[in-house]
Amino acid sequence: MDKLKQMLKGHEDKAGQGIDKAGDFVDDKTQGKYSSQVDTAQDKLKEQFGADRPEEPPQR
Numbered sequence: 001m002d003k004l005k006q007m008l009k010g011h012e013d014k015a016g017q018g019i020d021k022a023g024d025f026v027d028d029k030t031q032g033k034y035s036s037q038v039d040t041a042q043d044k045l046k047e048q049f050g051a052d053r054p055e056e057p058p059q060r
Contacts, residue, residue, distance in 0.1 A: 001048070008049050015049045 008015045023042040027035050 005049060012050045016046055019045045019049070 019042050023038045026038050030038075
């Protein structure tokens with residue numbers, strides 16, 4: 001998991017988009033039957049990869 005986080009560092013927005021797209025795919029395939037569980041999983045993944053955090057200004 002740490003290695004994946006390092007790879008995604010600086011690309012949190014793209015990771016968030018991928019997580020959203022994957023969740024939408026699962027919702028589509030399950031016809032929304034598990035949408036609350038999918039939403040929870042998406043939120044937790046975004047927390048793990050930092051995709052839900054606002055972009056920090058560069059350090060001076």
